[in-house]
Amino acid sequence: MNVNYMYSLLAVVVLFLLSYLGVKAVGLEILFGILFPYLALITFIGGVIYRVMDWAKSYVPFCIPTTCGQQQSLPWITPNKIDNPFTPGATVVRMFLEVVFFRSLFRNTRNAIREGKLTHEWEIWLWLAALAFHYSFLTVIIRHIRLFTEPVPFVVQLIETVDSFFRFEVLTDVVQFGLPAVFMSGLVLLAAVTFLFVRRILAPHVRYISLAADYFPLILIFGIAFSGIFMRYVSKVNIKAAKELTMGLVTLHPTIPEGIAPIFYVHLFFVSVLLAYFPFSKLMHMAGIFLSPTRNLPANTRAKRHINPWNYPVEVHTYEEYEDEFREKMIEAGLPVEKE
Amino acid sequence: MNDRKYILTGLVIFFAIVTFPFWYNLGKAAPGPDIKLTEKAKAAKTCVMPTSYMRAEHMQLLDLWRHNVVRNAERVFVNTEGKEFNMSLSNTCLDCHSNKADFCDKCHNYSSVRPYCWDCHIENPKEAK
Numbered sequence: 001m002n003v004n005y006m007y008s009l010l011a012v013v014v015l016f017l018l019s020y021l022g023v024k025a026v027g028l029e030i031l032f033g034i035l036f037p038y039l040a041l042i043t044f045i046g047g048v049i050y051r052v053m054d055w056a057k058s059y060v061p062f063c064i065p066t067t068c069g070q071q072q073s074l075p076w077i078t079p080n081k082i083d084n085p086f087t088p089g090a091t092v093v094r095m096f097l098e099v100v101f102f103r104s105l106f107r108n109t110r111n112a113i114r115e116g117k118l119t120h121e122w123e124i125w126l127w128l129a130a131l132a133f134h135y136s137f138l139t140v141i142i143r144h145i146r147l148f149t150e151p152v153p154f155v156v157q158l159i160e161t162v163d164s165f166f167r168f169e170v171l172t173d174v175v176q177f178g179l180p181a182v183f184m185s186g187l188v189l190l191a192a193v194t195f196l197f198v199r200r201i202l203a204p205h206v207r208y209i210s211l212a213a214d215y216f217p218l219i220l221i222f223g224i225a226f227s228g229i230f231m232r233y234v235s236k237v238n239i240k241a242a243k244e245l246t247m248g249l250v251t252l253h254p255t256i257p258e259g260i261a262p263i264f265y266v267h268l269f270f271v272s273v274l275l276a277y278f279p280f281s282k283l284m285h286m287a288g289i290f291l292s293p294t295r296n297l298p299a300n301t302r303a304k305r306h307i308n309p310w311n312y313p314v315e316v317h318t319y320e321e322y323e324d325e326f327r328e329k330m331i332e333a334g335l336p337v338e339k340e
Numbered sequence: 341m342n343d344r345k346y347i348l349t350g351l352v353i354f355f356a357i358v359t360f361p362f363w364y365n366l367g368k369a370a371p372g373p374d375i376k377l378t379e380k381a382k383a384a385k386t387c388v389m390p391t392s393y394m395r396a397e398h399m400q401l402l403d404l405w406r407h408n409v410v411r412n413a414e415r416v417f418v419n420t421e422g423k424e425f426n427m428s429l430s431n432t433c434l435d436c437h438s439n440k441a442d443f444c445d446k447c448h449n450y451s452s453v454r455p456y457c458w459d460c461h462i463e464n465p466k467e468a469k
Contacts, residue, residue, distance in 0.1 A: 045355065236396040
């Protein structure tokens with residue numbers, strides 16, 4: 001038993017019960033269907049802007065880019081232009097590759113003792129799972145635009161078609177799965193988030209550094225993915241009514257259509273909680289990656305001086321001033337002076 | 341800091357992306373489509389299953405029907421009230437709901453669903469143009 005993930009799990013269970021019972025027993029559809037989503041979106045946007053502006057105001061005292069290759073120096077030494085970016089352009093390229101392919105995570109190694117020696121082994125699984133997680137989540141979000149636009153943009157429909165490319169249906173007396181068309185991204189997201197969670201629990205050295213703030217978003221995203229998949233393939237929700245609700249939100253004419261199952265409000269509440277929690281959590285790495293001084297500065301320290309903005313004017317006593325002060329005494333003592 | 345302008349640009353892009361549904365739908369009131377029932381459907385009052393079930397789960401029912409007809413050669417569907425129906429999209433469903441454009445397509449288009457029923461059944465002669 002680990003307090004950190006038990007608390008996170010408990011928190012998500014409480015959130016589930018709150019929204020499920022709140023809608024099912026108390027009838028708080030307006031609260032969970034309209035008020036919380038709006039509040040969450042405002043918190044999300046305002047919070048992200050606040051956090052980013054806070055970072056923007058912070059000084060960068062040192063030029064500290066991480067380097068993974070030869071810096072540009074003498075003309076006959078070949079520099080690694082991208083892994084040790086010398087120009088702003090190269091820095092942008094490195095940042096782009098970092099954001100899109102997670103290259104620094106790709107270099108992830110695991111330390112182990114093999115035959116009495118410390119080894120650093122290449123560990124690819126975290127990178128793979130992270131890539132699968134982020135891209136499937138992005139696909140899921142883009143797919144959801146169909147519930148927030150009318151007419152649905154062509155690009156979104158194209159992604160839906162590609163996402164449901166593999167049609168598979170399981171049709172037995174007990175299990176009926178496959179209609180509406182199965183989207184790969186949802187299942188990949190669920191699998192990836194499960195891997196990331198299980199990794200934190202099973203790997204002792206990762207469990208040791210994991211806190212509730214690490215487990216909570218994973219369990220919450222698991223809840224979001226699971227509730228979404230559940231109401232698509234298992235306990236179906238009237239999609240037309242669901243879209244009427246979401247369209248009401250984005251056209252600023254919020255309505256609560258009849259006939260939406262409580263599981264929909266659970267899904268919506270989980271998403272609202274994730275949005276509201278986002279700016280105050282580690283999930284802010286979404287914006288933070290762009291503002292990392294280890295990534296967004298060119299590694300040109302030997303060519304350009306990085307001025308520390310903390311530097312204040314230091315009172316100095318130059319030799320000229322010293323000589324002015326002690327000239328007569330220096331002459332008396334027979335010391336050489338620059339000005340007579 | 342002299343990076344302020346880059347950061348502000350980034351924030352503006354972020355804001356534009358997050359609020360995309362709001363400005364995409366600006367000035368449009370988008371109520372859900374009204375489904376038109378044919379006279380025959382109105383007269384029948386109930387579908388093969390209760391309306392709320394049909395609205396959410398009709399695709400599941402059709403899938404089962406297809407499976408039972410094609411794989412098991414069973415053609416009779418008995419609903420919860422004990423009434424018997426011929427398991428056929430063309431002959432049972434589209435018999436009442438002969439107005440595909442106003443019945444099926446409206447919601448499917450609204451929720452961006454492209455069912456493959458019509459890959460085969462589009463030639464249905466009962467469809468009212």
